[in-house]
Amino acid sequence: MNDQADNDSGTGGWDAISASLAQLYPGQEPRHAAPVRPAFLGGGDPLDGISVYHSTHGLPHWHYVTYGLSELYGKESEDPDHSGYGLELTFRLLALPGETEAPSWAFDFLQNLARYVFRTGNVFEDGHWMTANGPIALDTPTSICSMAFAGDPQLPAIETVNGRVEFLQVVGLTLEEERAATRWAPRKLLDALLPHMPLWITDLGRASLLDLPDVGAAVAAGMARDGSSTGHIFTDVLEVTELVRGGAGASLEVTLGARQVTDLLALLPLRLPFGNALALAGSDWQLVFEPAAIDDAVLEGQTLTVFMRPVTLAAFGSTLAPFAGDYHLAGLAQVAWSVKKTLIRDADGVVVQTIG
Structure with a gap:
């Protein structure tokens, strides 16, 4: 897809995201959830839509990707290098045995994160963390009450007609892991969790990985060596x-x-x-x-x-x-x-x- 085609269609930003996902999931038609009335038409949901794919990489999981934190249509921001906020969010959720539909609560979860960005202007970056002030899935018993952010390991940044877009993955953490992230460094903690958390897939049913001896030892050694990145x-x-x-x-x-x-x-x-x-x-x-x-x-x-x-x-x-x-x-x-x-x-x- 060339730049001229993107400009002619008026959906160059949207098309670039979809093309990147088509390369990762060739032939798969995603489930797409779009608000009845998007924000630019006066609706309450800031994102124009969220697509979700079923992935067998790492562990079977649902891979959600947002549309709307970047500029999907014409160029409106004054930053020539970045499209909108310069990112879209992704989220990988463990698929339960026999599950054939992606859980719908994750759509609201991602809309709420986008709403925070639009309301405050605070842009998430690789290495950031945020508390959810409660379980990230309100109707599901879970210890996952916080989150960290990292570049999606399978979706590199793309250049669109409206500027650069990075795919930033939301990774669910327990409160104990959140404390470790703030007392060391969120990105370093995620690297320590990765051997037990392939592709940083969020599993609502898991306990804190800090209970594992190798993870606990790595975090303790990292804090003693590096101190905390939280300023x-x-x-x-x-x-x-x-x-x-x-x-x-x-x-x-x-x-x-x-x-x-x-x-x-x-x-x-x-x-x-x-x-x-x-x-x-x-x-x-x-x-x-x-x-x-x-x-x-x-x-x-x-x-x-x-x-x-x-x-x-x-x-x-x-x-x-x-x-x-x-x-x-x-x-x-x-x-x-x-x-x-x-x-x-x-x-x-x-x-x-x-x-x-």
Whole structure:
């Protein structure tokens, strides 16, 4: 298919994706799910469609591919090198014995991921991760509650008349694997899982692969060698208050949620000793931890930067706890730490878990 034919048809981007899939699945007619009214006509689903193929590579599975994060028709974006967001999502789901139809929940799952991209402008990349805040398949008992992203191992990037498109695969993870991904590196974790997870096929019925000795050992060795690649974490609970006190009392109070304290205690020893900073971002404030030879705390605008010596980092880890209360560090006497309970709510706003 040449560029001129793509331009004449008006569906050059769409045709390029379909041609790439036809090479991988010659002669197979996919099931295609399209919204009744796509987003460009005022509908609620951002993707124009999702195709799914049955694959016998690795393990029998369903291979979903989106249409709509790239420019499927005419060129509208100002970026000459990339088509739309420059990607389409793929997802490989283990096919159950005797299963003849691809599960429909995955269509909604991918539409929701695309909706996040369209709403926020945050573009997924190889090596990213994201929590699902619950099972990725709502009506199926599963421990898969998170995801990582990697280039689809069988679909290389393509050049279309509207620019480059990469196929980014969504890989389902357990919460334990998500924690390992943030405390090491998502892409390195996926490589460690690959021998037990061919083509990164998501299996809703599996347990955490970290329980396997070789995977657990590889992750532990990787964290000790590399530290963590996570430089930013986000929180709903973060506030910095300037205190009016006399004497040698604290002049600043930092309020954190118990859930984020757990993350901090895990990540700081995997960042600062390796010479890397760690930032905690809230809706109004940012808290940045930096390795330093002298302890200090500097407030500039809405950002508090905390400089820590190794000994103070060790004291922080042994003093602060993910439980509601007030905490103080001798090395950083100017900062008081207040930990509040974290309330986890479901989609209806009902508290389903309390941390701290």
